[in-house]
Amino acid sequence: MQSECEHRVELERVKYTALKEQHSVLEKRLTTANVALANLEKQFCAYKSEHCKTSEAELTGQVMLLKQQCNDLKRNCEKALRMKTDYKVQVCLENAIPLLPLFFTISIYVYICIYSRQSVQCIV
Numbered sequence: 205m206q207s208e209c210e211h212r213v214e215l216e217r218v219k220y221t222a223l224k225e226q227h228s229v230l231e232k233r234l235t236t237a238n239v240a241l242a243n244l245e246k247q248f249c250a251y252k253s254e255h256c257k258t259s260e261a262e263l264t265g266q267v268m269l270l271k272q273q274c275n276d277l278k279r280n281c282e283k284a285l286r287m288k289t290d291y292k293v294q295v296c297l298e299n300a301i302p303l304l305p306l307f308f309t310i311s312i313y314v315y316i317c318i319y320s321r322q323s324v325q326c327i328v
Contacts, residue, residue: 255261
């Protein structure tokens, strides 16, 4: 029985040693991957900073700024057109109110002329 237990202990030691070696191999792989990741991040940062310095990036920024300005100007133009239309309506209404009596007078005169079969003459 004791030899069987010693044999089991020996097997567990072998398993432990194998797992320890596997753990050290995985630790090395993890360290290597972290180093590679750090290098890639540095390379990407360098690429990004170089790209930002190019004229293409500057032009892209200018295009975005001009699009924003264009949208602002369109909104201002639409607002101005609405205000102009509202003002025209207001002016037309203000100008039409004094002309209403003249309109009704002319309408009555034309109505009388039609029924009395006289030719309509310009009264203005």
